[in-house]
Each structure stands twice: as C-alpha cells, then as structure tokens.
Amino acid sequence: MKRTIENVENQFETFQILNEDGEVVNQDAMPELSDEDLQELMRRMVYTRILDQRSIALNRQGRLGFYAPTAGQEASQLGSHFAMEKEDFLLPGYRDVPQLIWHGLPLYQAFLFSRGHFHGNQMGDVNAVSPQIIIGAQITQTAGVALGMKKRGKKNVAVTYTGDGGASQGDFYEGMNFAGAFGAPAIFIVQNNRYAISVPVEKQSAAQTIAQKAVAAGIEGVQVDGMDVLAVYKATQDARERAINGEGPTLIETLTYRYGPHTMAGDDPTRYRVEDEENEWEKKDPLVRFRKFLESKDLWSEEKENEVIENAKEEIKAAIKKADEQPKQKVTDLISLMHEELPQNLQDQMEEYKEKESK
Ligand SMILES: Cc1ncc(C[n+]2csc(CCOP(=O)(O)OP(=O)(O)O)c2C)c(N)n1
Numbered sequence: 441m442k443r444t445i446e447n448v449e450n451q452f453e454t455f456q457i458l459n460e461d462g463e464v465v466n467q468d469a470m471p472e473l474s475d476e477d478l479q480e481l482m483r484r485m486v487y488t489r490i491l492d493q494r495s496i497a498l499n500r501q502g503r504l505g506f507y508a509p510t511a512g513q514e515a516s517q518l519g520s521h522f523a524m525e526k527e528d529f530l531l532p533g534y535r536d537v538p539q540l541i542w543h544g545l546p547l548y549q550a551f552l553f554s555r556g557h558f559h560g561n562q563m564g565d566v567n568a569v570s571p572q573i574i575i576g577a578q579i580t581q582t583a584g585v586a587l588g589m590k591k592r593g594k595k596n597v598a599v600t601y602t603g604d605g606g607a608s609q610g611d612f613y614e615g616m617n618f619a620g621a622f623g624a625p626a627i628f629i630v631q632n633n634r635y636a637i638s639v640p641v642e643k644q645s646a647a648q649t650i651a652q653k654a655v656a657a658g659i660e661g662v663q664v665d666g667m668d669v670l671a672v673y674k675a676t677q678d679a680r681e682r683a684i685n686g687e688g689p690t691l692i693e694t695l696t697y698r699y700g701p702h703t704m705a706g707d708d709p710t711r712y713r714v715e716d717e718e719n720e721w722e723k724k725d726p727l728v729r730f731r732k733f734l735e736s737k738d739l740w741s742e743e744k745e746n747e748v749i750e751n752a753k754e755e756i757k758a759a760i761k762k763a764d765e766q767p768k769q770k771v772t773d774l775i776s777l778m779h780e781e782l783p784q785n786l787q788d789q790m791e792e793y794k795e796k797e798s799k
Contacts, residue, residue, distance in 0.1 A: 448652050448655055449647075449648045449649060449652055451652075452648075452649045452651045452652050452661065452662075452663045453663070454663050454664065454665050454695060455469070455662060455663065455664040455665065455671050455674075455675055456664070456665040456668050456671050457469050457470060457471075457668055457670040457671040457674065458668045458669075458670055458671070458729055458730065458733055459729075460667075460723060460724050460729060461729070461732060462728075462729045462730065462731070462732025462733035462735075462736065463733075464733070466671075469671070469674055470670070470674075471670060471673055471674040471677060473670075473673070475737075475739055477522075478734060478737075478739055479734070479739055479740065479744075480522075481518065481519070481522055481669055481673070481730070482727075482730055482731065482734055482740060483748050484514075484518045484522075484538075484542060485514040485515065485518055485669065485726060485727050485730065486727065486745055486748045486749060486752070487748060487751075487752040488510060488514050488517070488518060488538045489511055489514060489727060490748075490749055490752040490753060490756070491510075491538070491541075491547075491752060491756060492509055492510045492511045492700075493511075494752075494753070494756045495507050495509075495554075496509060496700065496704065498551075498760060499554075499704040500704075503760065503764075504551060504554045504555065504704075505554045505555045505556055506534070506554050506556070506703065506704075506705075507554055507703060507704045508534050508535040508537075508702065508703045508704075509535075509698060509699070509700030509701060509703070509704070510535060510537070510538055510698070511698070511699040511700055512633070512667075512696060512697045512698045512699040512700075512721065512722075512725070512726075513535070513631055513633060513666070513696050513697070513698055514538070514669070514726050514727065515666060515667050515668060515669035515672050515694075515696070515726030515730070516629070516631045516666040516667075516672055516694035516696045516726075517535075517536060517538050517539050517601075517631070518538060518539070518542065518669065519668075519669035519670070519671070519672030519673040519676070520539075520599070520601075520627075520629050520672050520673070520675075520676040520692070520694070521538075521539040521542050521543065521599075522542075522669075522673050522676075523673055523676035523677040523679075523680055524543070524597070524599055524676075524680070525596065526543070526544065526567065527567060527594070527596045528567065528596045528597045528598070528599060528680075529567045529568065529585050529586075529589070529596065529597075529598040529599070530543050530567060530568040530569075530598075530599055530600075531568070531569055531572065531578040531581055531582045531585065531598060531599070531600040531601075532568065532569075532570075532571045532572065532578070532600070532601050533571055533572050533575075533578060533600075533601050533602050533603065533606065534571045534572065534573050534703075535571075535601075535603070535631070535698075536571055536601045537550050537553070537554075537571060539601070540566075540568055540571065543566055543567070543568050544565075544566040544567075544568075545563065545566050545568065546759070547755065547756065547759035548759040548760070548762035548763040548766075549562070549763075550759075551759060551760055551763040552763050552766060553570060553571065555763070556769075557763075557766065557769050558769055558773055558774065558777055559766060569581070575602070575603075575605055575606050575609055575636075576602060576606045576609030576610070576611035576612050576615075577611055578600045578601075578602065579600060579602060579606070579609075579611045579612050579614070579615030579616070579628060580611050580614050580615040580618065581600075581615075582598045582599070582600035582615060582619070582626050582628065583598075583614075583615045583616075583618040583619035583622075583624055583626055583689075584618075585598040585626075586598040586619055586624035586625045586626035586683075586689065587618075587619070587622050587624040589624075589625055590622070590623065590624055590625055595684045596625065596684070597625040597626065597627055597679075597680050597683045597684060598624075598625065598626050598627070599626075599627045599629065599676075600626070600627070600628055600629065601629045601630075601631060602628075602629075602630055602631070603630065603631055603632070603633060603636060604630060604631075604632040604633065604634065604635070604636060604641045604644060604650060605635075605636025605637070605639065605644065606630065606636075607630050607632075607644075607645070607650045607653065607693075608636070608644045608645060612628075612653075613653075613656075613657070615628070616628055616653070616654065616657040616659060616689065616691060617656075617657045619657075619659070619688070619689040620657040620658045620659040620688060620689055621658075623686060623687075623688045623689075624688070624689055625683035625684055625688075625689070626683065626689040626690075627676060627679045627680065627683060627689065627690055627692065628689065628690070628691045628692070629676070629692045629694065630650045630691065630692070630693045630694070631666060631694050631696050632650055632666070632693050632694060632695055632696065633696050633697050633698045634697060635698075635702070635712065635713070637702045637707060638702075638707065638711065638712035640712075649663050649693060650663075650691075650693040651663035651691060651692070651693040653691065654690070654691035657691075659688055659689045659690060659691060660679070660682065660687075660688070660689070660690040660691070661690070661691045661692075661693070662675050662678075662679070662690065662691070662692050662693070663692075663693045663695065664692060664693070664694050664695070665694075665695055666694030666695045666696030667695070667696060667697075667721075667724040667725065667726045667729065668726070668729065669726055669729075669730050670730075670733075672692075672694055675692050676692060678690075679692060697718075697721035697724070699718070699721075699722065731745070770793070770797050771789075771793040771796075771797070772790060772793045772794055772797060775789060775790050775793070776790070
C-alpha cells in the first residue's frame with residue numbers, strides 16, 4: 441500500500457517559473473504576458489500589500505470589523521485571479537477580499553463587508569458571491585455554479601479558494617468529486633499557508649500534498665510555488681483552458697505563507713510558529729521576487745512602486761470615507777433583505793421596527 445501512495449505522491453512536484461532570486465528557472469513554461477500585464481500584476485500585488493497594512497491599522501482603530509490578513513499570499517491570490525475573465529464566477533473565502541476587489545467589487549463595499557453591513561454583500565453585476573466564512577462551504581457551491589455554466593453552454597469557469605484547513609473538510613471532497621463526475625468547469629484553489637489557525641498542515645492530513653487529493657476525484661491536480669506569481673498565473677490559466685475545452689476541473693495547491701495572524705480577532709502566531717520558519721518564508725516573498733524579475737527587464741523602479749503606494753493610500757482613504765458615509769444598517773433592512781415574502785411574525789416585527797426607526 442505504501443508503494444501506491446508513494447507512486448502518487450512522487451508525481452506532484454512543485455511547479456515554479458521564478459526562483460527566490462527572481463530568476464527564470466523554467467523558460468518553457470513562461471506565460472505569454474505583455475510588459476503591461478507584467479507591470480499590472482506587480483501593481484496589484486503592491487497595492488494589496490498596502491491595503492493589508494492599512495486594513496490592519498483601520499481594524500486596530502476600530503474602523504473595520506472582521507479582517508483576515510493577506511500579506512505573503514499575494515502571488516497565490518492575484519496570480520490566480522489574473523487568469524480569470526470578468527464573466528468567470530468567483531467564490532472566495534474570507535481571506536480572499538483582494539480577488540473580489542480585482543474582480544470588480546468597489547473597495548468601500550469590501551470595507552462594509554468587514555463591518556457586517558449588508559451593502560458589502562451586494563455584488564451587483566460582479567460575478568461573485570460574498571467571502572465564505574464557513575470553511576469549505578464554497579467548494580460544493582462552486583461545483584454547482586460550474587455545472588450551471590456548462591449546461592448553459594458558457595465558455596466560463598467558476599473559481600474558488602480555500603485554505604489547507606478547508607481541504608480537510610467533507611465539502612472539499614464532495615465538491616471536487618461532483619465537479620469531476622459532471623466535467624464541470626471548476627477550478628479549486630487551495631492556498632496552503634501551512635496553518636489552519638494554529639493547526640499545522642502536517643497534523644491535518646497524512647497526505648504529503650494537497651494536490652494529490654485530486655487523484656481520488658479523477659481530476660487534474662497541480663502543486664505550485666505559491667510565492668511565484670508567474671507560476672500561479674500559468675497553472676490557473678492552463679486549468680481554465682482545460683475547463684472551457686470540456687476537460688473538467690482542476691485542483692491547484694499553492695504553497696504559501698501568511699505573515700500575519702490568522703485574523704485580527706486575537707490569535708498570536710508566536711504561540712504556534714517559530715521565528716526561523718517565518719524568516720525562511722519571508723525570503724521567498726512574492727513581491728521581492730517579482731520586483732527583481734521586473735527590474736532585470738527594466739519594467740519596474742522604485743519611483744513606479746512609490747507611485748503605486750501613494751495611489752493606493754489615496755484610494756483607500758477615499759474608500760473608507762465612502763464606507764463611513766453609507767447610511768447605518770437598520771433592522772428593517774435586515775428583515776426585508778432576507779425575505780422575499782414576510783411571514784406574519786416578521787411582518788409584525790417589521791411594523792414595530794419601522795416605528796422605532798422613524799423616531
Ligand atoms: C465549518 C467551520 N468550522 C470551523 C470554523 C472556524 N474556523 C475559521 S478559520 C478556520 C481555519 C481555516 O484554515 P484554512 O482553511 O487553512 O484557511 P486560512 O485561514 O489559513 O486561510 C477555522 C477552523 C469555520 N469558520 N467553519
């Protein structure tokens with residue numbers, strides 16, 4: 441039995457294009473991206489790093505609610521999202537607010553989501569649902585959305601994100617199996633940042649890789665260096681290509697790390713991680729690596745980066761102001777948004793609150 445497992449595991453080598461020094465180590469796999477695309481990828485990663493820093497500060501000031509830090513995971517999040525088209529459907533997890541923003545959700549609404557305001561969950565014409573808090577629940581939904589696309593003959597995909605912890609949930613297996621059985625154009629991205637809150641990935645599964653879990657579902661599985669934005673982009677683009685060509689879903693495991701705490705709710709990473717490990721991962725930083733690559737091609741400079749940082753700060757400031765200016769959420773909003781038709785008891789409550797709120 442051991443041999444069977446080893447045979448499977450040995451097939452999952454980590455796919456990489458740029459090494460830690462920003463050197464191309466796999467020219468054959470280099471995606472076809474214009475200089476502008478490459479710069480845009482960097483711009484998004486820099487912007488997102490700033491957004492993360494500002495969001496943490498705003499949370500500490502009591503101006504944001506729920507927030508799950510993203511620093512370290514930019515290549516996994518934005519490299520994969522860059523392969524998506526606007527018409528593709530995004531089903532993010534709670535840490536995946538950056539993808540949602542780049543998919544079209546205005547930043548002020550992302551801030552409202554963080555505050556638990558209903559308007560932060562109104563996606564409008566953005567092809568996405570709100571970030572899922574229930575671990576793994578978005579995986580089965582993705583299989584369904586993707587199957588719907590297939591049935592309507594659309595050349596689009598449904599893309600979802602979860603973490604290594606999400607890959608330990610029953611929904612993960614159900615969703616992948618269902619999507620595989622129906623050849624649904626789904627892409628399941630597991631950002632393996634090594635910890636489900638404080639539980640290390642080694643304690644969550646006997647499997648050496650998460651990517652190999654695709655095998656049992658009969659779908660394609662890829663493990664990719666999640667700190668290498670080009671490799672993540674290429675793996676997702678290939679998965680998308682296969683999906684719209686009718687070749688079914690793909691599971692992508694990105695090897696990454698979150699520098700910060702799990703959320704701003706108070707976990708202390710020093711209680712479950714050692715500094716040496718953190719330092720090792722910071723050496724793999726996706727921004728440092730990609731910056732070196734771009735500078736070697738004369739496509740990036742300190743000046744350009746500072747411009748992006750200043751713009752990001754301005755936009756974030758304007759967005760938080762806009763979020764502050766939204767009307768406060770009312771109980772009547774909650775009731776009317778949750779129900780198309782109100783049962784009698786809620787009609788009564790509605791009347792009661794209408795009166796209270798009018799005072
Ligand atoms: C069904 C369910 N069980 C437990 C939780 C509590 N919980 C919130 S985050 C989390 C860990 C998830 O870790 P992982 O999937 O690796 O994602 P990461 O936070 O590292 O991005 C848990 C157990 C939850 N939200 N939903």
